[in-house]
Amino acid sequence: MSNHVAAVGESDLKLAYVHARLAEIERTRRVFLAAEGGMPQRDIARAVHLSQASVHRLVARAKALGVGESVEEIVLQRYVGKISTEQMLARLRATEAWVPRRVDPVDGVLPGSSEEDVEALLDGGFLTESEVDQILDAHG
Structure with missing residues (x-):
């Protein structure tokens, strides 16, 4: 095992989780705002590398919970x-x-x-x- 891999600890993993979670929140917000702005869900899906069904679910959840x-x-x-x-x-x-x-x-x-x-x-x-x-x- 290399020194680099051995140096990754719990705090590094926690920080990676936080960055990923904040990015997920921001992506959901932007997907919702794009949909509310009239952009077709297929176009949004292509831009964020998700299926149209996933975009639909993100938009529905954002509508329910707010952005x-x-x-x-x-x-x-x-x-x-x-x-x-x-x-x-x-x-x-x-x-x-x-x-x-x-x-x-x-x-x-x-x-x-x-x-x-x-x-x-x-x-x-x-x-x-x-x-x-x-x-x-x-x-x-």
Whole structure:
């Protein structure tokens, strides 16, 4: 095994996951906005290397959940250094999308809520107990 491969650890894998997840969120947002702007789903599918059916599902999910910033997205942006902890906390305190998830026309009722998202981000090591307390207190 090479030294390079041996040097990849859990934090490297976590960072790769975060970058991939943020890219997925951004792709979904752009696909939705393109569809809302009138671009045919076949053209969108070709541009993002997905099937037309996958584009349809992404658009339906974005319609159900909205394309504003999610709790997850805000926290992950802080994790990769795009925003500071103070900015993250301020945006999470101010977020209005602090409700149980809506019904997705494709997948049905989506499990969870914003509070559960915060708890999952704590479990994943993306938030501290103190940060969770501050966020939940703001929405209590």
